[in-house]
Amino acid sequence: MRSFRWVPVTLFVLFVVVRAGRIGDLLSTGTFVEQTLVALTFTLLAAIIWLTITPWPEVLSKFFKPFDVRIASLVLGAIMILAVFAPIASGHHPNTQLDLVNGQLLPPSLAHPFGTDFVSRDLWSRVLFGARVSLMIGVLAVTMAITIGTMVGMAAGYFGGWVELVLMRLVDAGLSIPRVFWLLVIVSLWGTTDIYVLILIIGLTGWFSTSRLVRAEVLRIREEDFVVAARGLGISEAGIVIRQILPNVVPPIIVNATLGIGQVILVEAGLSFLGFGVQPPWPSWGTIIQDGSARIIAAPWIVTVPGVAIALTVVSLAILGDRLQTTLNPRDSAQF
Amino acid sequence: MTPMLELRNVTKRFADHRLRSNITAVDNVSIEIPAGTRMGLVGESGSGKTTLARCALRLSNADAGEITFDGTRLDHISGNELRRIRTQFQYVFQNPYLAFNPRTTIRQSIAEPMLVHGICNRGNAEKRVTKLLERVELSADLGGRYPHELSGGELQRASIARALSVKPRLLVLDEPLSALDVSLRSQMLTLFDRLRQELSLTYLLISHDLGVVAHHTDTVAVMHSARIVEFGQTELVLSKPAHPYTRDLLLSVPSVDPKHHKTLTSTGQITGHSENTEGCRYFARCGHSMKDEQCERKQPQLKGTAMASVACHHVVPDRESKG
Numbered sequence: 001m002r003s004f005r006w007v008p009v010t011l012f013v014l015f016v017v018v019r020a021g022r023i024g025d026l027l028s029t030g031t032f033v034e035q036t037l038v039a040l041t042f043t044l045l046a047a048i049i050w051l052t053i054t055p056w057p058e059v060l061s062k063f064f065k066p067f068d069v070r071i072a073s074l075v076l077g078a079i080m081i082l083a084v085f086a087p088i089a090s091g092h093h094p095n096t097q098l099d100l101v102n103g104q105l106l107p108p109s110l111a112h113p114f115g116t117d118f119v120s121r122d123l124w125s126r127v128l129f130g131a132r133v134s135l136m137i138g139v140l141a142v143t144m145a146i147t148i149g150t151m152v153g154m155a156a157g158y159f160g161g162w163v164e165l166v167l168m169r170l171v172d173a174g175l176s177i178p179r180v181f182w183l184l185v186i187v188s189l190w191g192t193t194d195i196y197v198l199i200l201i202i203g204l205t206g207w208f209s210t211s212r213l214v215r216a217e218v219l220r221i222r223e224e225d226f227v228v229a230a231r232g233l234g235i236s237e238a239g240i241v242i243r244q245i246l247p248n249v250v251p252p253i254i255v256n257a258t259l260g261i262g263q264v265i266l267v268e269a270g271l272s273f274l275g276f277g278v279q280p281p282w283p284s285w286g287t288i289i290q291d292g293s294a295r296i297i298a299a300p301w302i303v304t305v306p307g308v309a310i311a312l313t314v315v316s317l318a319i320l321g322d323r324l325q326t327t328l329n330p331r332d333s334a335q336f
Numbered sequence: 337m338t339p340m341l342e343l344r345n346v347t348k349r350f351a352d353h354r355l356r357s358n359i360t361a362v363d364n365v366s367i368e369i370p371a372g373t374r375m376g377l378v379g380e381s382g383s384g385k386t387t388l389a390r391c392a393l394r395l396s397n398a399d400a401g402e403i404t405f406d407g408t409r410l411d412h413i414s415g416n417e418l419r420r421i422r423t424q425f426q427y428v429f430q431n432p433y434l435a436f437n438p439r440t441t442i443r444q445s446i447a448e449p450m451l452v453h454g455i456c457n458r459g460n461a462e463k464r465v466t467k468l469l470e471r472v473e474l475s476a477d478l479g480g481r482y483p484h485e486l487s488g489g490e491l492q493r494a495s496i497a498r499a500l501s502v503k504p505r506l507l508v509l510d511e512p513l514s515a516l517d518v519s520l521r522s523q524m525l526t527l528f529d530r531l532r533q534e535l536s537l538t539y540l541l542i543s544h545d546l547g548v549v550a551h552h553t554d555t556v557a558v559m560h561s562a563r564i565v566e567f568g569q570t571e572l573v574l575s576k577p578a579h580p581y582t583r584d585l586l587l588s589v590p591s592v593d594p595k596h597h598k599t600l601t602s603t604g605q606i607t608g609h610s611e612n613t614e615g616c617r618y619f620a621r622c623g624h625s626m627k628d629e630q631c632e633r634k635q636p637q638l639k640g641t642a643m644a645s646v647a648c649h650h651v652v653p654d655r656e657s658k659g
Contacts, residue, residue: 225434232395233449233502234422243448247439330439330482 004070008077009052012045015081019088026088034087041085063327072319075312083131090125095281097121105299114305118295121281123288127305130283135313137199137268137284138261144203146210146257153214154249158222158241168215174208180270187276198277202264210256217249251325258321262314285310339368339404340506340538341392341425346401348384348391361387362398363562366638369506374532374539376549376570378585379559385542386430388559389508392540393427394418405506423453425506426499431515432491436483442469443479446498453502468497472527489520493527500535507531508540513548525552546589550574558582561617568644578646580624616649626650 016023023041026034056064064070082089092098103120106112114123152171156164174182182205190197221227222245230244269286271277278284285306292302346365349358361384369375377385391398394410403410408421429435436445446468447461456464466476472493483491492512499507509528513521525548531537543549549556549570556573558566558581566579577583615632616622622631630649638647 225429225431226437228390228395229427229429229435229498230437230448232393232422232427233452233498234419235449235452236419239448239452243440244437247437328439331484 005052007070008074009045009048011074011078012048012081015089016041016045022088022091030087037085037087041088044081059327063323066323068319069323072316072323076316076320079131079309079313079316080135082128083135086125086128086132090122090128092122092125094125094129094283095121105295105302107299108301115299115301117288117291117299117302123302123305126283126288127285127309130285130288130306131309133195133278133282133284134265134268134286134310137195137202138264138313140199141202141206141264142257142260144199145206145260146253147207148203149207149210149256150214150249150253152207153211154218154241154245156211157215157218158237158245164215167211171208171211174205175212179205179267180274183267183271184274184276187271193276193279195278198268198271202267206260206264210253210260213252213256214249217252218245221245221248247328250328254321254325255318258317259314261317262310265310265313338371338407340371340406341369341540342402342404343367343388343392344402344404346388346391346398346403348387348396348398360562362391364401365562365564366401367557367564367567369538369540371505371538372536373555374541374553376553376556377540377542377559378544378546378549378556380544380585383559384562385559386510389427389510389540389542393425393508394422395427420453423449423502424504425508426502426504427508428492428495428499428510428512430511432488432495433483433515435495436491438483441480441482442486442494445483446479446494446501449498450501455502464501465497468501469494471500471531472497488515489517489524492516492524496527496531500531504537506538506540508542510542511544512541513543513545521548528552546574546586558585563617563647564638565618565647566645567638568640572644578644578651579618579648580622581618584621584623616647624648624650 023038026038030038064073098116098120100120103116104118106116106120108115112122112124114127117123117126152167156167183201186201186205187193187197190201227240227244230240235244265285268277268284269289272284272287273290278287280287288306289303292299292306296303344366346362347360348362349360352359363384365384365388367375377389379385387396390396392403394403398411401411405421405425410418410421413421436442440448443462443465446465447456450456450464451458451461465479469476469479474490474493474497478486478490478494483494486494492515496512512528513524516524528539528541529552532539539553541549541553553570555568556570557564558573558579560581566573566577566582573582574586577586615630615634616636619627619631624631627650634649636647636649638645640646
């Protein structure tokens with residue numbers, strides 16, 4: 001399957017060739033940011049070509065060996081590249097209303113690959129720009145949530161006693177109030193709905209279940225003989241937590257994180273619906289679905305496209321997370 | 337000879353949430369292990385052998401009692417002081433596959449305690465690990481493998497190498513042979529004997545194989561239902577057992593010679609731990625001909641000398657005079 005390595009580079013070259021006209025336009029008339037993006041495209045192209053022709057270290061080629069992992073990384077890579085290079089890849093500005101008289105709810109066509117929405121905006125462009133927001137919120141908020149959740153869970157599980165009591169009652173309280181309510185309260189107290197504030201808020205309300213999961217794992221692992229052995233050998237508490245327990249709680253955290261990203265994308269959609277998420281006219285995958293849901297019969301492609309994008313992202317992340325887990329576990333990684 | 341490890345009235349209880357009460361796993365146990373000797377600890381599963389040994393090395397905390405290691409009260413210290421003294425005594429676990437972190441290589445597992453205690457530095461760690469592996473008759477290239485890639489015998493040796501890495505003086509071996517193939521056991525015992533001579537170690541060997549205990553220990557303590565019921569010189573205890581439980585334990589050893597087939601004197605069902613028995617814990621199973629009301633009401637105490645002591649109301653007089 002060596003030839004598979006040529007697929008990403010072929011796709012990327014195709015992307016540059018198809019959008020050559022747009023690249024030329026941006027180079028001559030674009031803003032500074034857009035020109036930087038063009039430069040970045042060619043840097044990335046060079047990097048991908050270099051990666052394709054040089055032999056990979058064993059770890060990497062081992063990681064990408066299974067077919068589903070290749071497909072998943074290809075899909076996720078494509079989505080990420082399209083998001084980053086959205087100004088190049090999209091034909092229109094995502095918020096421009098192209099033709100309010102004749103261009104509403106157009107079905108997919110060559111001019112508009114995914115059709116247009118009810119105010120005649122190009123859906124392809126909106127999905128690409130929406131990917132930027134959704135992926136950023138998803139990745140950053142989940143990173144934040146699992147970091148807090150892991151630290152709280154480890155502390156509660158390992159130290160026990162009143163530390164555990166206080167932390168876990170806090171988590172119980174957090175879980176007993178619906179997340180949307182949490183978000184609404186914080187958002188209205190905060191007063192703004194800047195995207196970074198949104199990430200912070202979603203991250204701050206997302207760690208409760210992670211901390212419970214981590215605590216349960218730590219409770220199980222800290223009684224294992226190898227932890228008792230480490231203590232018996234005079235290794236410090238900090239050493240035990242970092243080198244004995246943490247590596248063994250990573251797998252469930254990875255699973256939790258991959259599923260969490262999909263969840264956060266949907267939470268953001270819900271917030272947008274209530275008027276607190278990404279502010280219109282700017283798109284995110286969630287807001288596009290919200291917009292389209294009212295016209296699901298007349299224009300089913302509006303909800304389908306971002307829906308499929310979310311599903312592809314989540315499934316690809318899950319496959320890669322699963323693979324990462326297998327590679328990290330010496331028992332499993334020896335088997336293939 | 338001053339004892340290397342001395343336990344006085346050590347008690348350990350576990351909470352049983354189902355019964356809403358405590359289970360006493362170790363009940364008021366006192367033992368001494370003199371430096372340079374080999375002590376055996378025998379008894380059926382669940383009698384508290386492992387709990388006792390783990391309490392003795394502060395791997396778990398006893399609820400009551402004094403534990404003295406070489407003049408230091410282990411039950412009084414904690415933190416860094418305890419971490420430092422831990423290098424003096426080490427515990428070898430029954431199942432080596434559970435005793436190693438599955439995500440680190442053997443070499444990392446053995447090197448870490450040495451680095452922590454400053455026995456070696458990053459530069460010479462590799463060399464020291466190789467030396468330790470050779471000491472337990474393992475080839476150095478096994479060091480780069482993960483625990484599941486080693487056989488039970490190899491991993492148990494690695495586990496001993498890890499215990500030896502911090503240069504201990506006392507080694508507690510918790511059924512070190514039970515996870516091994518029978519053919520490997522004698523090799524392992526030879527290794528224990530050699531290490532003891534080379535490093536002048538003191539052993540506490542937990543086992544239910546009386547044959548092993550007979551040949552490889554100087555003294556033996558017999559445990560039943562959280563208490564020590566008989567203690568003494570191995571030869572004496574095993575040749576002339578004074579407690580009915582010890583006798584039954586010896587009779588239960590399977591023999592290859594059909595002529596030596598013996599029947600157990602014990603009767604009744606094997607009962608679990610019971611907190612309510614005021615009397616002898618072995619009462620229900622005891623096949624002693626002189627079993628009486630006193631046995632049912634009063635708990636027998638361990639009586640005798642350092643050579644031999646028994647916790648039974650009806651010790652054979654012949655044995656008592658010898659003690």
